[in-house]
Amino acid sequence: MAIALDDVEKRLEKLEAAIGNLQQQLNFAQVPVETQAERGDELIRVARASQKQLEIAWAKVMRELGIEKLQPIGAEQLQEMMAAGGIDPSDNEFSRGIIEMREE
Numbered sequence: 001m002a003i004a005l006d007d008v009e010k011r012l013e014k015l016e017a018a019i020g021n022l023q024q025q026l027n028f029a030q031v032p033v034e035t036q037a038e039r040g041d042e043l044i045r046v047a048r049a050s051q052k053q054l055e056i057a058w059a060k061v062m063r064e065l066g067i068e069k070l071q072p073i074g075a076e077q078l079q080e081m082m083a084a085g086g087i088d089p090s091d092n093e094f095s096r097g098i099i100e101m102r103e104e
Contacts, residue, residue, distance in 0.1 A: 079089060
C-alpha cells in the first residue's frame, strides 16, 4: 500500500501544527532554570541573613544544657565524666549500635 506524497505532506503539516501547539502550551508554564552558581549564591545569602538568629538559638541551647565554657576537655576527663554518668568503659554499646546500623 503506497502512500501518496500529498498525504505525507498533509500529515507532516498536522504534526508540525500539533508540535507548535504543544510548545505554546509549555512556554507559559516554563519556570526559569536556576544554575548551580545561582542556587549556591542564594544559599549563602540565606545563611548569612540567618546567622545571628542561629547564634542566639545555639547560645540558648547551650545554656539550657548547662554548658557554659566552650573549652575542649581531655580524654581522661571525658572518660571520668562518662563513668560518673554510669557508662561502663569496657562496654561496647556504641560500637554495637554502629554495627547494627550498618547491617540494616
